[in-house]
Amino acid sequence: MIPAIRIAGVTKRFRSLQALAGVDLEVAQGEFFGLLGPNGAGKTTLISSLAGLARPDSGTLEVMGHDVVKDYRAARLALGVVPQELVFDPFFSVREMLRIQSGYFGIRNNDDWIDEILHHLDLTGKAGANMRMLSGGMKRRALVAQALVHRPPVIVLDEPTAGVDVELRQGLWQFIRKLNQDGHTIVLTTHYLEEAETLCGRIAMLKAGRVVALDTTANLLQRFASHTLRVSLEEAITLAGPLAGKLLKTEGSTLEFGFDAFDEVADLLAGVRTCGGKVVDMVLGKPDMEQVFVGIMNQN
Numbered sequence: 001m002i003p004a005i006r007i008a009g010v011t012k013r014f015r016s017l018q019a020l021a022g023v024d025l026e027v028a029q030g031e032f033f034g035l036l037g038p039n040g041a042g043k044t045t046l047i048s049s050l051a052g053l054a055r056p057d058s059g060t061l062e063v064m065g066h067d068v069v070k071d072y073r074a075a076r077l078a079l080g081v082v083p084q085e086l087v088f089d090p091f092f093s094v095r096e097m098l099r100i101q102s103g104y105f106g107i108r109n110n111d112d113w114i115d116e117i118l119h120h121l122d123l124t125g126k127a128g129a130n131m132r133m134l135s136g137g138m139k140r141r142a143l144v145a146q147a148l149v150h151r152p153p154v155i156v157l158d159e160p161t162a163g164v165d166v167e168l169r170q171g172l173w174q175f176i177r178k179l180n181q182d183g184h185t186i187v188l189t190t191h192y193l194e195e196a197e198t199l200c201g202r203i204a205m206l207k208a209g210r211v212v213a214l215d216t217t218a219n220l221l222q223r224f225a226s227h228t229l230r231v232s233l234e235e236a237i238t239l240a241g242p243l244a245g246k247l248l249k250t251e252g253s254t255l256e257f258g259f260d261a262f263d264e265v266a267d268l269l270a271g272v273r274t275c276g277g278k279v280v281d282m283v284l285g286k287p288d289m290e291q292v293f294v295g296i297m298n299q300n
């Protein structure tokens, strides 16, 4: 099966700044894929290149086997992009905007699908409202709707939940999950790492224009994160022996240890006591994507 997205050797420079420094990435059809990275890592530049909005200096990008430069129209038809920036024409209503976008893709009489999208995005009541009258979260959902009007097999969402409240964020994810279950390939960038952890089957991490990690979410968690034990002590102590090797961080008299199996907790607490520590508070934490992210970014 052809990959939904194929990116090979892509570089892009803005004057002296190397925004993409040779990116290779393949996303299979039907995946829910996460693209993570700190601010300025190159995620939006990569997505813009995929949508044909930025021209890379070298390398190739394909959507469903269509080269985004040589076969722009077919590649663009296969792709729905929800942009990070809230760009829209303020003079049109939500429905008008969606009809115009359908027309751009040569689709007529699209109202049944438009109604369905509006329903799933909880925007039915706003169909006639002017875009500029919508709240930030509603505008973002309207842009999600805009990306879906032509039923693209591949959907790329660049931070779709920034500025969206918790309830609507969950509704949005339910809808995106359904699209994924219906066979759409989803690529997501987000700074909400727990969102990526819950939703994405595979994750790529980008730093300074390079892919620095690429694996299944489960493997990343297993390789780069551990359970944590956070203990607050009456007074700071000096750790000795194997205990020091388990220490992840210290904040004043609060220590955070990493461990893999729960029976290690008793040993850690006994070790703290032996070093003269008196525990006043204690919290256990699960391995999470934030630990993975911080660990990988510090390594590279």
Ligand SMILES: Nc1ncnc2c1ncn2[C@@H]1O[C@H](COP(=O)(O)OP(=O)(O)OP(=O)(O)O)[C@@H](O)[C@H]1O
Residues within 6 Å of the ligand: 014, 017, 019, 037, 038, 039, 040, 041, 042, 043, 044, 045, 046, 084
């Ligand atoms: N049009 C442009 N002109 C000059 N520099 C640019 C342009 N677009 C992006 N850059 C630079 O390229 C680098 C990558 O930016 P990009 O927006 O792709 O990062 P990002 O990973 O999407 O970041 P964020 O998480 O903040 O959205 C940044 O250093 C940015 O300043």
